[in-house]
Every structure is written in C-alpha cells, then in structure tokens.
Amino acid sequence: MDRHLLPEEIDQLLDGEVGFGTAPLKAHARACAACRAELESARLLVRELEHLPRFAPAIGFADRVMAHVQVFVPWHVALLDTVRGWLPRTRAGRAMAWAGLGSAALVLTVISLWLITRLDTVVFAVDMGLARVRAASFGVLAGAASTLFGDGTVQALRAGGAAGVMLALFILVLSAAVAARALRAIVAGARRR
Amino acid sequence: MPLSLELSNLPDADVAALAKEGRETAFRELVRRYERPVFSLIFRMVRDRETAEDLAQDTFIKVLNHIDRYRPEFKFSSWLFKIANNVTIDHLRKRQLDTVSIDGSPHAATAAEAEATSVDVRSRGESPLDEMEARELGSAIEQAIATLRPEYRACILLRHVEGRSYEEIAATLDLPLGTVKTYIHRARHELRDALSHLRS
Numbered sequence A: 001m002d003r004h005l006l007p008e009e010i011d012q013l014l015d016g017e018v019g020f021g022t023a024p025l026k027a028h029a030r031a032c033a034a035c036r037a038e039l040e041s042a043r044l045l046v047r048e049l050e051h052l053p054r055f056a057p058a059i060g061f062a063d064r065v066m067a068h069v070q071v072f073v074p075w076h077v078a079l080l081d082t083v084r085g086w087l088p089r090t091r092a093g094r095a096m097a098w099a100g101l102g103s104a105a106l107v108l109t110v111i112s113l114w115l116i117t118r119l120d121t122v123v124f125a126v127d128m129g130l131a132r133v134r135a136a137s138f139g140v141l142a143g144a145a146s147t148l149f150g151d152g153t154v155q156a157l158r159a160g161g162a163a164g165v166m167l168a169l170f171i172l173v174l175s176a177a178v179a180a181r182a183l184r185a186i187v188a189g190a191r192r193r
Numbered sequence B: 001m002p003l004s005l006e007l008s009n010l011p012d013a014d015v016a017a018l019a020k021e022g023r024e025t026a027f028r029e030l031v032r033r034y035e036r037p038v039f040s041l042i043f044r045m046v047r048d049r050e051t052a053e054d055l056a057q058d059t060f061i062k063v064l065n066h067i068d069r070y071r072p073e074f075k076f077s078s079w080l081f082k083i084a085n086n087v088t089i090d091h092l093r094k095r096q097l098d099t100v101s102i103d104g105s106p107h108a109a110t111a112a113e114a115e116a117t118s119v120d121v122r123s124r125g126e127s128p129l130d131e132m133e134a135r136e137l138g139s140a141i142e143q144a145i146a147t148l149r150p151e152y153r154a155c156i157l158l159r160h161v162e163g164r165s166y167e168e169i170a171a172t173l174d175l176p177l178g179t180v181k182t183y184i185h186r187a188r189h190e191l192r193d194a195l196s197h198l199r200s
Helices: A007-014 A022-031 A033-050 A061-066 A075-086 A091-117 A119-149 A151-192 B003-007 B012-020 B024-046 B049-065 B076-095 B111-117 B128-137 B140-146 B150-161 B166-173 B177-199
Strands: none
Touching: A007 A022, A007 A033, A007 B177, A022 A033, A033 B150, A033 B177, A061 B024, A061 B049, A091 A119, A119 A151, B003 B024, B012 B024, B012 B076, B024 B049, B024 B076, B024 B140, B024 B150, B049 B076, B076 B150, B076 B166, B140 B150, B140 B177, B150 B166, B150 B177, B166 B177
C-alpha cells in the first residue's frame, strides 16, 4: 500500500472488522508510524468512551415510575401468586406441606369409599338432616313474619302453600327494589343541590 | 426462591412477557436493569440532572404503560432506547437546546453572542445539584461529547458506552445504516479534534 490509511479504513480497524480487506490495512498500520499513531489515538478515544461511568438517577426513581404505571393483574395471575405465597419457602417445609396434603387426600379418599359402600345409610342421614334444617328455617321465618306482620299473615302464608310464599317473596323483593331506587333518586337530587 | 431473585436471571424478553401478565415485580425488574443506562444516555444528551430524571421517568412510564405493544422478536433494550431517544430529541427541539453547546451556539455570529449562549460547566456551581453535575460531566471527554450534535451524540454513546452494534443503533434511532456509520465516524473525528490539545 503506497498511501496512508483513509479515515474510514481507520474506522474499519477500530471496529475490529475482519476479512481479506483488512489484512493489508493492518500490515500498513504496522509499517507506517503516522498511521499507527493515528490508529492508536483513535483506539485511546474509544477506550475512554467505553470507560465512561453510568450515572444513577436519584434514590426512589423506580417508585416514582411505578406510581404512574397502571399494573393490571389478571385474576388467574393473582390467584397463582396468592397460592405461591402460601407455599413454604424452604425445601423441608415444602416436603412437609406435600406430605400433609397427601395424607389429607388419602384420608378423604378412604372416607369417600366407605360412604359409597354405605350409600343407603348416607341418603337416609342426609334426608333426615335436610328435613330438620327445613323445619328450623321455617320456624325462624314464621316467627319473624309473625313479629313483623302478625299471626294472620303467617296463617295466610301457610294456607297459600308454596305459591303464597313465592308471592310474598316477590312482593318483598319488589318493595326493596322500589325503596332502593327512591333512595338513589333522593341522594342524586341532594348531590345536584 | 423469591420471584424478584428468579427474575434477575431471566432474559429481557421473558421479563417483559411477565410484565405483560401484570406482574409488578417484572415491571420493577425492567426499571432496575435499565434505569442507569437510560438515565446516563439522557443526562449526557440534556446535561441537566433534573431534566434527565424527568425525561427518564417519562420514558419508563411510556414503555411500561404500553408493554403490551412490545414485540419479543425485537430487543427490549432497543425499543426502550428508541423511546428514550425520541423523548429526549422532542425535549431538545422544544427547548431549542440542540443548538447550544458548552462553547456557545454554532449559529452565533459574534464572540459576544457565543459567550451569551455558552454554558460554563465548572462555574455553574450555584447549588449542590449544579456542583454535582459539574463534577459528573466536567471531564474533558464529557465536555467534548457535549459539543457534538445531538444525533452524533446519541450514536456515539449508544456505540461505545452502551456497546450497541451499528445495526442496533440504526434500528433504535430509525436511521439508515450508512448514516449511522457516517455519524459515528464524524463524532469520533470531532471528539479527537476536541481532545487533541490534551494529547499534544
């Protein structure tokens, strides 16, 4: 090469480009003191640039950013995170938790199998339990209706049967809805004023 | 193992995917990873700590509030730097700071005009913040960087401070590859000229 390196050729060497084209450039830089000095000066600059420090923003930068970021957590992610939060952190704790869950599952399986073999007894017990709950609930409701509306209402409901109870419930729900609507209208009117 | 510790080992694309799922720890991890690079780039572009802090904050808020628009086939950092650069260039345009260097506006017709538009980094120490800025950006090379045009500055900082390839810089700054190479070449040349008096 019978000339000095061009600026773009110095850039090529600076960027560490490889290939057939760079071999004569490197050979020239080795032989020519002026080009070697030029290349060295460019390398020095690059080294200085590469060693420039990174500045840190003020403390609490992340919090200030996050205060303006809308994080929408889907329900399944929230649920997963909650469940993950319940899991013990240590390996031994997790092993114990799994052992406990396994034991509970085993006991439940055995109980379920036993109940299946005694299905008629189970059905009888459930029926009896339901009848008692029904009687108790009706007693409580009848007491409340008698207190609020008098014995005549309770007798009328008993006479009307299921249809009477349904009608009474419908009237009750309708009254509650009308009352709620009226209350909302009053509140809205007060706000406007 | 806590989620934040697990996150620090994941690549950017995976952390961004978790942020898309609405995990706050993933958002914080992205801020933790890039607050220094983004802030440094902007600080060297605007040379004012408070403004740089505001612009860096705007950048992260824009990126994180639109994380659903991030496409994993691109580097997250390139997308982030692109927004940081856009926010900074918009600011410089608005404030017309792009024509002001520490040696005064290049458009100044007289020495008095140049003096009036110059920024003396060392003599600004009126408050502790100013003094800190002067210390941080007061070295010869920082002052030389400040004299570069904003486009050259962004290119040279991304290339040598952030270690980005020419192709990444072209994608980040929305510039043709040839233009990026030219800008970096010119920036190096101007920096060497500006620092030559120290070396001779």
